[in-house]
Amino acid sequence: MTPLEAKPHAFAGVFSLLAPHLAELDRFLHGQIAAFEPEIRAMADYCIDTSGKRIRPALVFLGGWRGPTVITPELVRLAAVVELVHLATLVHDDIMDEADVRRGRRTAAREYGPTAAVLLGDALFAHALHLATQFPTTEVCAAVSESTRRVCAGEIVQTLRRGSTDVTRADYQRIVDLKTAELFRVSCLLGARLAGSEPDYVAAAGDFGRHLGIAYQIYDDLVDFFGEETRIGKTLGTDFASGKLTLPLLALLERLPAGERAALTGEITGKCPPQAALRLGQMRELGVFTAVAGAVQTEVALATTALRPWPDHAPTPLLLGLADVLHAQIDGLRPRACA
């Protein structure tokens, strides 16, 4: 279970509408196994896990929304492309993070070893981009391959900055924009494009996706400090423990007096053991939750603003519904964060 699924009822509105689309996507994805070489089909099947939250496919279907009964093969294929790219990045992430478990079962790296997992992630990438060539023009494949490169660039920058306190808010924004917002953006944009929307709406849908992606990543970084493990379904506090300087930590650094700031710097750089409970308490006292939640809301508002000129377009109310979900999720964290 992942953060956006933590309150399934909050999603009920948008995601129950999408149920037939996502079921069709699952059928399509499982049908892709046969495209892999026989020797690696079982491994590809293991990675093409359909238990995730499918937020990028949801953006594809919502961006190209034409009504609850309209499920076009083009949107299903595009949803599969972006989901496969995302799954490939997860396979590689889990190697690098030495993660044992994802979504309640062993990661591909633990199941098949890191070497096979590197190659398996590569094969998933390659197949995603192969699927992307099954459109009449090169447009989808060009956009998705460029996005993939940008996602990797974002993750590289983040990796190289691990354990460093020389990270500014601008650096953080840039990392988030590349590693998360990019694939949200392209999912929404290409969904609208394939559904035949006018160019201005396509661009607006891309802007919406980008800001929603930034909001989602900041929310996810906030959950790492203020979430409840039982509700969120993943180990929390890992960003701090691994020296990843996310917005909550940046905001705390800005607010601490010099002496304390130096101590926290030592914890981030790995010179001293991280004092998670102390830092969480300081975050509560110094209003870090409110400040970072405000940053999420700002991005949600920017996403919403992008669609304001098009209230009557079919996707608009549904995309705004998705933005509302994130808004509500933040409120769900508040009691614990401000306890």
Next chain:
Amino acid sequence: MTPLEAKPHAFAGVFSLLAPHLAELDRFLHGQIAAFEPEIRAMADYCIDTSGKRIRPALVFLGGWRGPTVITPELVRLAAVVELVHLATLVHDDIMDEADVRRGRRTAAREYGPTAAVLLGDALFAHALHLATQFPTTEVCAAVSESTRRVCAGEIVQTLRRGSTDVTRADYQRIVDLKTAELFRVSCLLGARLAGSEPDYVAAAGDFGRHLGIAYQIYDDLVDFFGEETRIGKTLGTDFASGKLTLPLLALLERLPAGERAALTGEITGKCPPQAALRLGQMRELGVFTAVAGAVQTEVALATTALRPWPDHAPTPLLLGLADVLHAQIDGLRPRACA
């Protein structure tokens, strides 16, 4: 320096003709650095190393040969695509093999750490496929992305079989066909295709490339036992030491009496330390070199046969010249192998 460069004079004929093409490719590849995000440009530049043998680009240029002064932008772009895919696989291979040095300098994994190197390989793949979308149709990108998946599948199979003696000749053929012959095949085929050759010749060029690729890989596996490090420029005996069951070892296993076979099996599976000198001596005594060199020549002959119906097509004599080089390279190993 790599095996096919070991005797530069043998290459002089074909490769001196290609010098302007390869120089243009180098310019093009260095021009691609600007397409990467500013934060990863220096790293991409480090990986886009132009000191390699460029055999896949050579196959592109030769497959699409129209004379020494004809260098089309399409062939240069295609050559860059296949070389970038190859460089990406090398970046990932070097992580998995924990290699320190390639072509006389630190591998990307040693220079930037394995985590960044996984992502950097991904970014190179993504950019290769993005370049492949810069043709009028999806054909090039579809073929290259499919080939990339097959290369990965071959490497996965090889990885999972490491340290296993349950590998047949058919398994070995399959691994070689996927991990090496596939990209040779598609380089040659798409080169001919972009140059506007008739469909039958395009298919024949693909067959030529495939068999040359198989021949090349078997040759490379033979070099690992019978090459001279000073001439080849890389550490030899690594396949045996890492439990990789290549054709020379398979042929030796077939020839050894039962007791010795069991001992060698123990060395391959890692139960006993590999006795490299003993096994090399046995290979010499039991005619392994001659048998495996024969397998190379068989594949070279199959490559040559594929082009026989088209003696007057411009690429034919040059592609055959490349096949002759491999033939000569095998002869160059003979004195040491049969000493």
